[in-house]
Amino acid sequence: MTFITLTTDFGLEDPFVGIMKGVIATHAQDAVVIDVTHGVPPQDVLAGALVLRHAAPYFPAGTVHVAVVDPGVGTARRPLCVETDAGLLVGPDNGLLSLAGAALGTIRRVVHLTEERFFLAPRSATFHGRDVFAPVAAALARGTPAADLGVEVSDLRRLDVPTPVRGTGRIDGQVIYVDHFGNLVTNVGGDMLAGVASITIAGTRVRGPAPAYGAVAPGEPVVVVNSWGLLEVAVRDGSARTLLCVGVGAPVTVAEEG
Amino acid sequence: MTFITLTTDFGLEDPFVGIMKGVIATHAQDAVVIDVTHGVPPQDVLAGALVLRHAAPYFPAGTVHVAVVDPGVGTARRPLCVETDAGLLVGPDNGLLSLAGAALGTIRRVVHLTEERFFLAPRSATFHGRDVFAPVAAALARGTPAADLGVEVSDLRRLDVPTPVRGTGRIDGQVIYVDHFGNLVTNVGGDMLAGVASITIAGTRVRGPAPAYGAVAPGEPVVVVNSWGLLEVAVRDGSARTLLCVGVGAPVTVAEEG
Amino acid sequence: MTFITLTTDFGLEDPFVGIMKGVIATHAQDAVVIDVTHGVPPQDVLAGALVLRHAAPYFPAGTVHVAVVDPGVGTARRPLCVETDAGLLVGPDNGLLSLAGAALGTIRRVVHLTEERFFLAPRSATFHGRDVFAPVAAALARGTPAADLGVEVSDLRRLDVPTPVRGTGRIDGQVIYVDHFGNLVTNVGGDMLAGVASITIAGTRVRGPAPAYGAVAPGEPVVVVNSWGLLEVAVRDGSARTLLCVGVGAPVTVAEEG
Numbered sequence: 049m050t051f052i053t054l055t056t057d058f059g060l061e062d063p064f065v066g067i068m069k070g071v072i073a074t075h076a077q078d079a080v081v082i083d084v085t086h087g088v089p090p091q092d093v094l095a096g097a098l099v100l101r102h103a104a105p106y107f108p109a110g111t112v113h114v115a116v117v118d119p120g121v122g123t124a125r126r127p128l129c130v131e132t133d134a135g136l137l138v139g140p141d142n143g144l145l146s147l148a149g150a151a152l153g154t155i156r157r158v159v160h161l162t163e164e165r166f167f168l169a170p171r172s173a174t175f176h177g178r179d180v181f182a183p184v185a186a187a188l189a190r191g192t193p194a195a196d197l198g199v200e201v202s203d204l205r206r207l208d209v210p211t212p213v214r215g216t217g218r219i220d221g222q223v224i225y226v227d228h229f230g231n232l233v234t235n236v237g238g239d240m241l242a243g244v245a246s247i248t249i250a251g252t253r254v255r256g257p258a259p260a261y262g263a264v265a266p267g268e269p270v271v272v273v274n275s276w277g278l279l280e281v282a283v284r285d286g287s288a289r290t291l292l293c294v295g296v297g298a299p300v301t302v303a304e305e306g
Numbered sequence: 307m308t309f310i311t312l313t314t315d316f317g318l319e320d321p322f323v324g325i326m327k328g329v330i331a332t333h334a335q336d337a338v339v340i341d342v343t344h345g346v347p348p349q350d351v352l353a354g355a356l357v358l359r360h361a362a363p364y365f366p367a368g369t370v371h372v373a374v375v376d377p378g379v380g381t382a383r384r385p386l387c388v389e390t391d392a393g394l395l396v397g398p399d400n401g402l403l404s405l406a407g408a409a410l411g412t413i414r415r416v417v418h419l420t421e422e423r424f425f426l427a428p429r430s431a432t433f434h435g436r437d438v439f440a441p442v443a444a445a446l447a448r449g450t451p452a453a454d455l456g457v458e459v460s461d462l463r464r465l466d467v468p469t470p471v472r473g474t475g476r477i478d479g480q481v482i483y484v485d486h487f488g489n490l491v492t493n494v495g496g497d498m499l500a501g502v503a504s505i506t507i508a509g510t511r512v513r514g515p516a517p518a519y520g521a522v523a524p525g526e527p528v529v530v531v532n533s534w535g536l537l538e539v540a541v542r543d544g545s546a547r548t549l550l551c552v553g554v555g556a557p558v559t560v561a562e563e564g
Numbered sequence: 565m566t567f568i569t570l571t572t573d574f575g576l577e578d579p580f581v582g583i584m585k586g587v588i589a590t591h592a593q594d595a596v597v598i599d600v601t602h603g604v605p606p607q608d609v610l611a612g613a614l615v616l617r618h619a620a621p622y623f624p625a626g627t628v629h630v631a632v633v634d635p636g637v638g639t640a641r642r643p644l645c646v647e648t649d650a651g652l653l654v655g656p657d658n659g660l661l662s663l664a665g666a667a668l669g670t671i672r673r674v675v676h677l678t679e680e681r682f683f684l685a686p687r688s689a690t691f692h693g694r695d696v697f698a699p700v701a702a703a704l705a706r707g708t709p710a711a712d713l714g715v716e717v718s719d720l721r722r723l724d725v726p727t728p729v730r731g732t733g734r735i736d737g738q739v740i741y742v743d744h745f746g747n748l749v750t751n752v753g754g755d756m757l758a759g760v761a762s763i764t765i766a767g768t769r770v771r772g773p774a775p776a777y778g779a780v781a782p783g784e785p786v787v788v789v790n791s792w793g794l795l796e797v798a799v800r801d802g803s804a805r806t807l808l809c810v811g812v813g814a815p816v817t818v819a820e821e822g
Contacts, residue, residue: 060602085318087318342582358579366590369589531688538690
């Protein structure tokens with residue numbers, strides 16, 4: 049049994065995701081399709097890359113992960129398949145696949161998808177999820193080797209992910225993702241922390257790191273190490289985004305014990 | 307074939323639901339996963355319990371129903387498995403499972419999930435859907451008896467659900483759920499009604515109970531007995547929430563014929 | 565293996581879609597259910613019909629397509645099954661099925677669903693998705709012939725779809741659908757275009773037709789022929805709905821080269 053995951057910015061209001069699943073059902077009827085999310089903010093390649101990076105490792109080995117956040121659809125950006133130890137990644141070469149690629153073990157091969165016989169014809173200029181990536185994923189699920197799908201290339205495009213800066217007695221990071229609950233996910237890893245004296249986000253000092261959201265009173269902000277291993281600013285039974293009025297890019301400072 | 311359902315307040319914008327499905331696919335690859343909904347309002351345990359209670363009876367016997375609306379994640383609240391005549395319920399012991407438990411026939415056994423070998427390791431403090439409930443559901447789907455997952459306990463936590471009050475010639479109830487269409491679902495059962503003289507919601511008298519939404523003109527409010535067997539205030543081709551400006555907790559009075 | 569697709573205006577916040585899947589799992593446990601979308605605007609039959617028309621052809625032959633946008637639920641509008649060369653359509657007779665019917669090849673048979681033994685009992689007045697259409701789809705997926713489900717009738721209800729008007733040197737059309745990205749889909753087919761002198765939407769001249777969204781600078785509007793073969797007004801890396809402040813019904817004029 050082969051699993052295919054889908055990660056896009058298509059939303060669920062339109063039939064686009066359903067159409068991709070129709071193409072997969074037509075070309076690989078036994079494949080099991082699982083949505084990672086279709087709620088990536090439109091054209092936000094970094095958010096899509098983060099989401100895929102934190103989801104892909106939880107799927108069975110051999111899973112085909114299709115990701116489409118593709119503002120360059122129809123232009124010269126390359127469609128790719130990235131073969132790793134733990135699974136296959138399919139999508140545009142705009143950085144979207146790069147974080148998951150690094151999280152899935154060694155990258156064995158990067159293939160520029162040039163074999164048009166695996167695509168739908170005619171191919172639209174606006175929906176390569178349907179015309180390129182879904183049928184290629186179906187081909188992989190049927191057992192087609194990645195190498196048969198195009199031309200091996202030397203590398204894929206990387207993303208500029210903001211990284212935290214360690215100074216003397218402090219770490220300066222930022223918010224890189226905000227979830228549905230309004231939790232503010234930062235780029236500061238829980239494993240970077242030794243003795244924490246204080247944590248400040250956008251000028252507000254917040255208690256933590258705490259063992260759970262429930263360590264503070266309802267309505268109070270708190271810092272936890274979240275399920276991605278990252279520092280996260282939350283509000284118990286509420287939304288940190290709303291209470292603190294901040295979003296992606298907000299500065300976070302960890303002061304270390306002296 | 308075993309079905310696993312998911313009911314959460316995680317939304318679909320993030321990868322959380324997809325990650326749970328990845329864990330299930332990894333640990334019970336033949337299980338079929340069905341979303342009940344992930345649109346429970348954040349941290350609204352009562353709404354989650356109502357949703358699960360009205361959905362679970364429509365699934366095949368033996369289905370494993372996972373529900374996660376869990377503001378206490380990471381604290382001392384217990385993770386549970388509730389074994390009933392008609393299926394298994396898995397989730398936090400905060401009342402979320404109690405209404406569905408009662409709707410699925412006799413409760414045979416309540417198990418406090420303590421056998422950590424069935425969990426993912428390391429276990430995060432913020433995402434037990436991924437680390438506890440998904441792998442436990444997969445174990446149940448593989449045929450692991452509920453009793454093997456932990457320690458049998460005497461009971462699960464119940465919810466305070468508002469109940470309608472029958473007075474002389476009247477029933478006083480309230481709105482307990484508002485759906486996507488803006489229909490106002492009350493706690494007054496259709497089977498409580500004998501001769502209805504009038505129905506009033508938040509001071510506005512509404513026609514009904516009618517046999518269908520279409521019994522009134524477009525834009526008009528109407529009361530029907532809905533698919534959950536409850537009185538519901540709707541607006542034909544419109545939204546009762548918007549027209550009447552009311553929500554959960556709004557009072558509803560049924561005056562009975564004299 | 566039989567596929568069943570679902571297209572509704574139920575949204576995903578409530579358990580309604582999950583309940584339909586529970587009914588299908590109970591009555592046709594091997595059927596694979598795929599969501600086309602549940603984000604059709606409430607009661608918007610034309611939007612639902614367009615969505616289904618552009619999705620259904622991408623599914624395997626024999627797929628059962630269930631569509632429920634049904635403001636007349638519980639009234640005298642007929643429940644139908646439409647048998648075509650390429651698949652089966654199930655839903656209310658309010659025009660919702662008519663565009664997909666025409667897109668799936670010859671209509672072989674239209675059946676008024678009158679055989680109540682295939683429905684759930686008791687049948688609610690508000691949720692025929694659960695009580696009529698899901699169990700009928702399950703029966704079809706199990707191999708029940710459409711003709712066994714009711715009485716053959718001569719025709720189904722059609723929709724008034726706005727059609728573009730070709731004048732001397734110009735085509736006058738309109739926006740018929742707006743997607744999640746804010747792209748404005750018109751009723752002007754790409755195959756109607758010969759030499760285009762200019763394209764105007766709601767008084768604003770827009771560049772195109774271009775080969776891809778990326779043909780203009782970020783933030784600029786552009787016309788492309790989209791994946792449905794229709795003229796679409798988009799904004800690169802942005803939303804045409806927001807930038808141009810127009811929606812369904814906005815006039816579009818193509819001036820042809822002299």
